[in-house]
Amino acid sequence: MQTSAHVRFEKRDEFHDELQRRIAAYFEERGLSRFGGIRLLTKSVMIGLWLVASYLLLVFSPVPLWGAALLAASLGAAMAAVGFNITHDANHDSFSRNKWVNLVMSHTMDLIGGSSYVWRIKHNVIHHTYTNIAGLDDDINLYPWGRLAPGQRRLKLHRIQTFYIWPLYGMLGIKWHFDDVLTAITGKVSGQKIRRPDGMELACLIIGKALFFGWALVLPMVAGHAWWAVLLTYLFTEFVMGVVMSLTFQLAHCVEEAQFFPTPLTADEGKFQSWARHQIETTVDFAPRNFFLTWYMGGLNYQIEHHLFPRISHIHYPKIAPIVRQVSAEFGVRYTAHRSFVRALFSHVRWLHRMGRPEAA
Template sequence: MTQPQLTRVTFTKNFGFRKELNKRVDAYFKSENIATRDNPAMYLKTFIIAAWVISAWTFTLFGPPQIWLKVIGCIVLGFGIAAVGFSVGHDANHGGYSSKKWVNNVLGSTYDVIGLSSYLWRYRHNFLHHTFTNILGHDVEIHGDGLVRMTPYMEHKWYHSFQHIFILSIYTVIPIYWSFADIHIILFKRKYHSHVVPTPKPLDMLILFGGKVIWLALFIGVPIAVGYNPIQVLVGFLITYMTYGFWICIVFMLAHVMDTAEFIQPDGKLEEIDDEWAIFQVRTTVDFAPNNHFLNWYLGGLNYQVIHHLFPHVCHIHYPKIAPILAELCEEYGVKYNVCPTFTAALVSNFRWLKYLGTTPNAEYKAPALVNN
């Protein structure tokens, strides 16, 4: 995918933060004599997740007939699909899984198989979200189609007053919404806000629509073919994808929609941000639960979201080792590195922020003073 030039938002400062960070991280990999990608631990993790999803799908369809076991199977499958999204597909679509482009492309297409266009995701997430993090009108992932107010710069609607109450139910339908919105975007709308989606190649279109067919065949067609009635299939599909949606949306929220993250809008018609891009990423993003070994494994490094935004092409297996390097540099430069110590603390921060924005129509946000250097 050819990405457009960054003409809409510019970052006016260069303190040398990014250059020094890259230098120290490169020195770490060199001193340890390890590669940033193609990691054996990641290969093993991919095998485990693939076995998880395949076995859960097989057990649910062909296992014992008891309904309660089918329900458990659907839930376990939903968490497995989320693991594909967190770890395998995410790294691959960022080019962080392997140094071989074809490997990243093949594994990145797992998104298409679970219902999400990898082509559109790379544009919406890799380019818009990672470049314009938490900037309303550019970062599609904090817009929420106006249903949820995630930034104080969004216009307040009456229903936002209840968003901290209904938000969890919204999470459950997001993946299904994305799956069908992909088709509308690629065939009709062709843009996110003012950003035009690059014209897809025939292969991109084949993967997008072929992925939809495989996805529907696996989760709708095959179950009906082996004897389940349409109502049973629909219920099983909803349990699976609502589980998946609930979890992935919570994890995303804990990275950016927090009362400790910053929401920055460009100044003036030139849309300039008076900071260095790398520091801007640290200010608008939050890490959480860095000492939770299970989450470190299961979330694919997304609880190290600050590290991920600065090094998306590095396999997430390495994020825990990069974090202390970033923390040290942030202290030297006077940049606040936001880390919630636990998953629970991150949840509280997220819900506190959503409630504040929902119940305070004229909510104002004043960012901390910029780094002095």
């Protein structure tokens, strides 16, 4: 695991060992593979068909304005589903046992407008290691527009962030386009130095962007649609994808029940006791019994399990969650789950409100 100068984790501890042992036993006793396998492949085909059908109908069939809006929303939701279910697992190497399959599927990120190279650093390394540590975790960095963590300086405009933040969430996909190019040029993510993409990585980033803007903007114009209609549809589709993705991420970490940390850390020179404890206490599950959300969000409503076991495919999270909950209870680690999506959403709204209030500064 990479570590920052500010933060060091104890990699092994009794709690983490016991979690690993019990989860390993679950898979061994049932003779199960930790990867997505045929179940995830079937799901991926369904999501791929959903995306392609939405796109083809939107671009190549005569539809009224309301039909186009519905299809664009459907396309945005399908793109988010690709990100949650295919891209996310593949970039964590949990989609398939075969590393080449993971590599190929990880580039679905480039096809939906992001960069698999930047994502792996920003998400796999930075977010998964420094979860909810202000100044390091890019997922809680909306500064200066939003204040999501106590470690961030409060500005006057944050007082009303609860009202204006939602359209910003819709900008996520468009922000990726700019961030990816900036990262390739500056070699920085969220102020942290990273290795610049080179060779094949740079080629994939450039080809990925060309392919994405090719299908999102160029092909619809070649098919005869007016440039302004294409641009508006692109913005709306991105907006839907951005809101769905941002909310899914925020409801797992930016809620009242999650813990946050400032940097530089003062206690014990920034050394956390336990990496596993940190992951659980900075993350909150939601809607664990909601079959549709669990299917659609690629298990990201079970983010505690995902943060502990990112190399296990999301299709297993509902089954391993009770084990994680049980071991946490045995070791006195706080494990939190919101019963429903709405409860998690309200908690996020209250958190935004609290972070914007003057006394929270």
